[in-house]
Amino acid sequence: MKITGAKMVIESLREERVDVVFGYPGGAIMNVYDEIYKQGFFQHILTRHEQAAIHAAEGYAKSTGKVGVAIVTSGPGFTNAVTGLADAYMDSIPLVVISGQVPTTIIGTDGFQEIDAVGISRPCTKHNYLVNDVKDLPRIIKEAFHIASTGRPGPVHIDIPKDVTADVGEFKYPKEVDLPTYKPTVNYNKRQLKKAMTAIAKSKKPLFYVGGGAILANCAYEIRELAELTNIPVVETLMARGVMGDDHKLLIGMLGMHGEFAANMAAHDTDCIISLGARFDDRVTGRLDEFAKKAKVVHIDIDPTSIAKLVHTNYPIVGDLKVTVEAMIETAKETEFNDYTNWVSLLRDYREKEPLRFNDSDSVIKPQWVIKRVGELLGENAIISTDVGQHQMWTAQFYPFSFPRQFNTSGGLGTMGFGLPAAMGVARGNKDKISINFTGDGSILMNIQELMTCVENKLPVINIILNNSYLGMVRQWQTLFYENRISQTDLSLQPDFKMLVEAFGGVGYRVKTKKEFEEALNDAIEKKKPAMIDVVVSRDEIVLPMVPNGHALNEMTLIGDNNE
Amino acid sequence: MNNFNHYYDTETIRRVISVIVINEHNALSRIVGLFSARGYNIDSLTVAPIIGSEYSRMTIVTTGDKRVIDQIVKQLNKLIPVLKVNEHQNVIEKETVLIKIPIDQPLSDIDVIARAYNGHIQNVTDDAIVISATDEPSRIANFTNIMSKFKPLEVVRSGVVAMER
Numbered sequence: 036m037k038i039t040g041a042k043m044v045i046e047s048l049r050e051e052r053v054d055v056v057f058g059y060p061g062g063a064i065m066n067v068y069d070e071i072y073k074q075g076f077f078q079h080i081l082t083r084h085e086q087a088a089i090h091a092a093e094g095y096a097k098s099t100g101k102v103g104v105a106i107v108t109s110g111p112g113f114t115n116a117v118t119g120l121a122d123a124y125m126d127s128i129p130l131v132v133i134s135g136q137v138p139t140t141i142i143g144t145d146g147f148q149e150i151d152a153v154g155i156s157r158p159c160t161k162h163n164y165l166v167n168d169v170k171d172l173p174r175i176i177k178e179a180f181h182i183a184s185t186g187r188p189g190p191v192h193i194d195i196p197k198d199v200t201a202d203v204g205e206f207k208y209p210k211e212v213d214l215p216t217y218k219p220t221v222n223y224n225k226r227q228l229k230k231a232m233t234a235i236a237k238s239k240k241p242l243f244y245v246g247g248g249a250i251l252a253n254c255a256y257e258i259r260e261l262a263e264l265t266n267i268p269v270v271e272t273l274m275a276r277g278v279m280g281d282d283h284k285l286l287i288g289m290l291g292m293h294g295e296f297a298a299n300m301a302a303h304d305t306d307c308i309i310s311l312g313a314r315f316d317d318r319v320t321g322r323l324d325e326f327a328k329k330a331k332v333v334h335i336d337i338d339p340t341s342i343a344k345l346v347h348t349n350y351p352i353v354g355d356l357k358v359t360v361e362a363m364i365e366t367a368k369e370t371e372f373n374d375y376t377n378w379v380s381l382l383r384d385y386r387e388k389e390p391l392r393f394n395d396s397d398s399v400i401k402p403q404w405v406i407k408r409v410g411e412l413l414g415e416n417a418i419i420s421t422d423v424g425q426h427q428m429w430t431a432q433f434y435p436f437s438f439p440r441q442f443n444t445s446g447g448l449g450t451m452g453f454g455l456p457a458a459m460g461v462a463r464g465n466k467d468k469i470s471i472n473f474t475g476d477g478s479i480l481m482n483i484q485e486l487m488t489c490v491e492n493k494l495p496v497i498n499i500i501l502n503n504s505y506l507g508m509v510r511q512w513q514t515l516f517y518e519n520r521i522s523q524t525d526l527s528l529q530p531d532f533k534m535l536v537e538a539f540g541g542v543g544y545r546v547k548t549k550k551e552f553e554e555a556l557n558d559a560i561e562k563k564k565p566a567m568i569d570v571v572v573s574r575d576e577i578v579l580p581m582v583p584n585g586h587a588l589n590e591m592t593l594i595g596d597n598n599e
Numbered sequence: 600m601n602n603f604n605h606y607y608d609t610e611t612i613r614r615v616i617s618v619i620v621i622n623e624h625n626a627l628s629r630i631v632g633l634f635s636a637r638g639y640n641i642d643s644l645t646v647a648p649i650i651g652s653e654y655s656r657m658t659i660v661t662t663g664d665k666r667v668i669d670q671i672v673k674q675l676n677k678l679i680p681v682l683k684v685n686e687h688q689n690v691i692e693k694e695t696v697l698i699k700i701p702i703d704q705p706l707s708d709i710d711v712i713a714r715a716y717n718g719h720i721q722n723v724t725d726d727a728i729v730i731s732a733t734d735e736p737s738r739i740a741n742f743t744n745i746m747s748k749f750k751p752l753e754v755v756r757s758g759v760v761a762m763e764r
Contacts, residue, residue: 153625154628157625157628157629157632158632158636161679162679163625165624165625182679214679215682216620216621216679216680216681216682217679338677339673339676339677340670340673340674340677343666343669344670
C-alpha cells in the first residue's frame, strides 16, 4: 500500500500520538494541509502568524512536557517562524517544526516563496533536515521526535519540498531510531559523583544553584528531597522558578540581575556551588570573575558543552539530571554532612531583612501589587506565561510559584511577543488550569493578532497588561545609564486595548483602581472567554534589586536605594 | 578561583582536530557555521570521504586558548552528524603546495631548492613551470616564502592532513 509523502507526515504524527498541531497553510505545504483536512485524530489550531504557531507549540510543550508540533509553509511562512525556533533553541524546548519548500526541481532557482530554510535554521535548531526523497520521510520524522525530546531537548526543523509530499512510497514507521552519531550521555560517572558528594559534605556553605534543566528533566521533586535530606539551601534561576515551591524553607529565592539580595549573597559567599541544570548565563553571574569565587564548582549537566564553558569546574558530571539527582539522594543517605544550620539561618535572615518588596499605594496601582494579588487569588490554579520586560521580572519575583512548569517565559532569547501565543498553548494543554499572561503595553502589540486564534478556538487566555505607557525595561536602562534620555520608549500613544479585544470578540476591561482590577479578574474567570485586562499602573516604577552590567552579584542596587 | 585567567592558560595554541562525520550535504556547512557563529578560527580545513563507509574525515587546524579548544571539541561532538572528534597531540602532518613560476626564472636554482623540500618540477610549458612539494606545514610555509622571490604566478596550498603517529 503506497501513500503520498503528505499522508506519511500525518501518519507519522499519529504514530507519535500528537494531539494538537499549530500552523499556518501556504502554497508549498498545501499537500499536507489537504491531508490534515481528511484526518480526525489531531486538532489543528490555525494561528494568525507563524511566529505565534511556534510560540504556542512552545507553551504547549513547556507546560505539558510533550513535544510541541508546528507546520508552516515555505519562504515567508518559514522566516516568520525563525524567531520561535531561536526562542525554543535558547530555552531547550522540544519542538518538531515542519515547513514546506518549493519542489526539488525549483530549488536553487530563486523560485516563488523559495528561501534556503535549512541554511537559516541551522544555527537556531538542535538539528534540521531537508527531505530529498519521500522514502526517507518516516525515518526523518521518527528521528526528529527522538532528537527533540532526548538529551538536551531542542527544536528540530524538517523542510519538505512540495514534490516530495506529492510523491508516493511505502509507509512503514520505524520502531527504533538508528543514529550511531547521536547518543546522549544518560548515566553519570559514578566515581566522579562520589568525589563530588564528598566535597559537598565537607564544605561549610554549600548551595544548590538550580536552572531550567531541572524542569526539563522532570526532577523538581527529587531536588526538593535532596535539599531536605542534606539541609543545603537552594537558589533558582529565572527558568527554574517553581522547582522548589515558594513556601519551601530551603528556597533562598531567585538569583541574578534582578534576583533578591539573599540569593545573590548566597551565590557570592558559598564555598561549594552545585549547579543542577543551569548554565552560568551572564544574567545570572554578573561579573564572571567575581561569581562564587570562593567556591568549588560541581556542575551537573546533560550537555557537556555547558560544562567549563564559562567557569572552571572542579567536578564536572555529564548525565541526565533526574538519574543523577536520584543517585545523589541515595548517596546522601549514607553520607555524613556538615551541619549547615547556621548557614541556612544566615541566608534566611538576609531574606527577612532585605525581602522583595515595593511601596504600595492606594492612589495608583503598582505593577508588583497586581502580580502579588493574582498570586493570592489564583495561586496554584493558574499557569503563568509572560512576555519580556519589567512585567516579566516582577512576575518572577512576586508570583508565588508552587510547582514546576507553572511558569512559562522566554528566558534565553528574551522574545517580546512570546506571552500571548505561549499562553494559548498552555490553555490548550491544561484545560484544568487558568492560563494567565502577564504582559506589557509594548510586548502585547507584537502578537496581538492571536486574540483571534484564542476566540476561534475558545482558549480562555487572560491577558493582564501592566500598562505604564513605556517600553519599561529599556526606559529603566535609559534612566539609570543614559542620563534619562528617553529615546523611543514613550508609548503614551496607544490603542484602546478594551475596544481592541472586543473587536476580536473577547472581553476587555480597563482598570485604574485595585477594586476595579479584582472585579475585572473575577469577571474574566467567570466568563471563560479570552480576555484582556488593561491595568493602568504607576509609570516610573523600576525593577529592583538590580545588578548593573559589569558588576558582581554583591554589588546590587537594593530596593531601599530607590529614591521614590 | 573561578576566573579563567587564573586557571587556564590564555596562551594561544595550535591544534589539529580530525572530525569523522556522516556524508550528508549539510555536514560541512554545520561545521563551518559552528566555527563562524562562535568565533573560532579555522586556519585550514580539508575533507575527503573515508573509503568504504558512509563517513568523511575532516582535518581542521585551529588556534585558540585551552578553553576555546576545549569548547571546539565539545561543540563539534554535539553536532548530530558527527561520529567522533579527535584532538591530536602527536601527529604526522603533511601539506602539499603547487607553485607556478615563469619560465624565464633561473630553473636550476629552483630545482635545487625544491629538492631540499622534497619538491619536484611537475610540468613545463612554453611560459611557465609548475613545481610541487609535500612536507610538514611549517616547512611548506618556508618553501613558499623562498619561492616568492622567483615571482610566482600562482601558489596553491592544499591544507593540512594529519594522522596519529
